[in-house]
Amino acid sequence: MIANITLPRQMVIGGGALKELPGLLGRVGVTKPLVVTDPFMRDSGRLAAVTELLDGAGIGWGVFADTVPDPTTDVVEAGARLIAGGDYDGLVALGGGSPIDTAKAMAILAANGGRMRDYKVPAPIPKMGLPLIAIPTTAGTGSEVTRFTVVTDTETDEKMLIAGIPATAIAAIVDYELTLSMPLRLTADTGIDALTHAIEAYVSKRANPFSDSMALSAMKLIWAHLPTVCAEPGNHAAREAMMLGATQAGMAFSNASVALVHGMSRPIGAFFHVPHGLSNAMLLPEITAFSAPAAMPRYAQCAHAMGLSDPAEGDQAAVARLIDALRRINRDLSVPTPERYGIDRKRYLELAPTMAQQALASGSPGNNPRVPTIEEMVTLYERVYA
Ligand code: NAD
Missing domain, CATH: 1.20.1090.10 (Dehydroquinate synthase-like - alpha domain)
Incomplete structure (x- = not known):
């Protein structure tokens, strides 16, 4: 049998791996990332741990911290507009599957236009979006390495599956220490x-x-x-x-x-x-x-x-x-x-x-x-x- 295997290009794995973010951004050619995360990550100081690393390395950044659990088309569209209005050349997703999937969907929508529904499986995604580094904070979805994003259509409540290489992170930082705070x-x-x-x-x-x-x-x-x-x-x-x-x-x-x-x-x-x-x-x-x-x-x-x-x-x-x-x-x-x-x-x-x-x-x-x-x-x- 012939299997098509899709994976990120690089994974940095281990306790404390988060500190490798600036170097990893350099290796994948990102100079100004938009950090995509959720309100809990922002309010609990986890986002600050990331932005301090970026500041320390002299890397400019922006933040979209409005992601919601089980990403919705409304939120993805708002995030995609932020990409279109900025000069970002990459994304960093920090959080569980929801912020990671939101960042993937934002990148797809910003690059391809239209509505999220247009890319629902089995529709193809014509263009690659901005490169994404995924940093999971839950040990669950595996979204950091998958070729999927799951987005709920705000109008119909349908949880849509979107799949392909453009829905795959270019790199992942898999640092278990980020999961220690999970209740x-x-x-x-x-x-x-x-x-x-x-x-x-x-x-x-x-x-x-x-x-x-x-x-x-x-x-x-x-x-x-x-x-x-x-x-x-x-x-x-x-x-x-x-x-x-x-x-x-x-x-x-x-x-x-x-x-x-x-x-x-x-x-x-x-x-x-x-x-x-x-x-x-x-x-x-x-x-x-x-x-x-x-x-x-x-x-x-x-x-x-x-x-x-x-x-x-x-x-x-x-x-x-x-x-x-x-x-x-x-x-x-x-x-x-x-x-x-x-x-x-x-x-x-x-x-x-x-x-x-x-x-x-x-x-x-x-x-x-x-x-x-x-x-x-x-x-x-x-x-x-x-
Ligand atoms: P989540 O991202 O929705 O987060 C749930 C809650 O946990 C949030 O309030 C978040 O702030 C909080 N949280 C996250 N990390 C934490 C930490 N370390 N400490 C304390 N609180 C923390 O949860 P999830 O289960 O990781 O993701 C679910 C989403 O992933 C769903 O939308 C699902 O459809 C999707 N999913 C995607 C794939 C894929 O391949 N893309 C696969 C499976 C699931």
């Missing part, structure tokens, strides 16, 4: 997001030997260290392992695909404003149970990589352990059902067919080992509700 809920949700990336990449119909190696390594790291980072937020070794696992999981799914969990999770996020990792977590155990019969050996390999089973046990036993373990970790990390999250039952059930349609249109369910019908997706939405 428990964010640590858990983003950690399960990364685990979902790894599992879905491995069972995807578009898996390949490159994505497999990244996915298995990511699963092993994340499964071993997620409970520790939740119990001991200041544990450097566990935070480092989670960050590395999340980045590897990003490399895996970006070069294979995500599948049914992500396809069904995006509409829950868009309609009910559930954080991305949490909506994935709500779905992961039941969708694994639904999908596994179509790819028992692949799911069994996941169980082995996560240390849940022994290859001698056979696939059936390994997959049963995997499904049990995914249900258990949801309980241990207090992942609520949609009902316990406070989502109105009537509205959820009314919207289930629309959510299923949107999931199908995103293309992700088509990569699942077991491709569901709309009716099966509606049943899965109903099953996870309570």
Whole structure:
């Protein structure tokens, strides 16, 4: 098989790597970046840590700190106007997946014009935008290495997937120390997001030997260290392992695909404003149970990589352990059902067919080992509700 592998040109990885930013900007030829971040990063002093580094190196900069969780077209368009009105020659995204995705989308829109919807998968993105250095502060989305950005259409509430080389950062700084401040809920949700990336990449119909190696390594790291980072937020070794696992999981799914969990999770996020990792977590155990019969050996390999089973046990036993373990970790990390999250039952059930349609249109369910019908997706939405 032939696999197309897309990755950033350079990754600077390790505790304290943030200080390498000025040198990295020089290496990728950026002289005046626009720093894209969110209000929390600005108000908590994390943005100042970046701008002080730039000042120290005599590098001019601007700031766009108005990004919102789950980026919207309104915010992306405002950011793209700022690029058009300035003399920036690059972007630095500081934050979780939301600021990174916002910066990617801003660069695409500024270079190509039109509306974000014009570039929704499977539409191509004709022109490359400004080079982007991504600096993640969560260990979850992997957006720093992926060829995707996810933007919610303000008019329709649709979470749109935009993909291609122009949606890939030119470089990433992967510094786990930036994740030490994550509170428990964010640590858990983003950690399960990364685990979902790894599992879905491995069972995807578009898996390949490159994505497999990244996915298995990511699963092993994340499964071993997620409970520790939740119990001991200041544990450097566990935070480092989670960050590395999340980045590897990003490399895996970006070069294979995500599948049914992500396809069904995006509409829950868009309609009910559930954080991305949490909506994935709500779905992961039941969708694994639904999908596994179509790819028992692949799911069994996941169980082995996560240390849940022994290859001698056979696939059936390994997959049963995997499904049990995914249900258990949801309980241990207090992942609520949609009902316990406070989502109105009537509205959820009314919207289930629309959510299923949107999931199908995103293309992700088509990569699942077991491709569901709309009716099966509606049943899965109903099953996870309570
Ligand atoms: P986020 O960026 O939305 O951040 C959530 C909250 O956590 C924000 O309030 C933020 O300020 C705060 N936060 C971030 N880092 C922190 C830290 N170190 N300490 C304390 N607080 C911190 O969260 P996310 O889960 O990283 O990103 C979710 C977004 O990423 C969604 O929009 C999702 O669709 C997208 N996503 C993109 C890809 C991709 O490949 N592009 C993949 C998966 C998810």
